[in-house]
Amino acid sequence: MQEDIKKNLKNISAWQRLLFMLLFVVFMTVAAVVMTAVIVFQILVNLLTGRSNARALELGQSLARYIYDIWLYLSYNTQERPYPFADWPSGAQAPEPTRSAKPAPKKRRPHKRSSKPKAAPSETAKALQSTPEATAQETPTPEQEGGEEPKGG
Numbered sequence: 001m002q003e004d005i006k007k008n009l010k011n012i013s014a015w016q017r018l019l020f021m022l023l024f025v026v027f028m029t030v031a032a033v034v035m036t037a038v039i040v041f042q043i044l045v046n047l048l049t050g051r052s053n054a055r056a057l058e059l060g061q062s063l064a065r066y067i068y069d070i071w072l073y074l075s076y077n078t079q080e081r082p083y084p085f086a087d088w089p090s091g092a093q094a095p096e097p098t099r100s101a102k103p104a105p106k107k108r109r110p111h112k113r114s115s116k117p118k119a120a121p122s123e124t125a126k127a128l129q130s131t132p133e134a135t136a137q138e139t140p141t142p143e144q145e146g147g148e149e150p151k152g153g
Contacts, residue, residue: 020073020081021073021074024070024073024074024081024082025074027070027082028067028070028071028074031063031066031067031070032067034063035060035063035064035067038056038059038060038063039060041053041056042056042057042060057091058091059091060091061091062088062089062090062091065089065090065091066082066083066088066089069082069083069086069089070082
């Protein structure tokens, strides 16, 4: 067991990978700063014009893929080193810029009725539900409150 550890510690390729990993952490930090600038730029462009900038969309996508490729390398999911040791990742087909800065209105879905029985309504609620005139009003009539009916016509 100790021999395996000594052998692994003397493995030059493991130390080279560690150095490349440190280098890619620096590259990823720079890419994250550039990505933040792209995000801020897109927000400003969208606020001013109501549309996204197509070139910034493509740059954002390729930066996202580059950062993803770095994460794959850092987490040992791939042995292939990202850019500058490979080609720069191209952004996938960018979605068309939105025509409006406002989001589409959400459609309201009807409420589902519960199958549970409801509690018995109060006497006032029963009286309100029993007459069509009362259902059209928000407040109870003077009769329901115990007062007199208004006179006049």
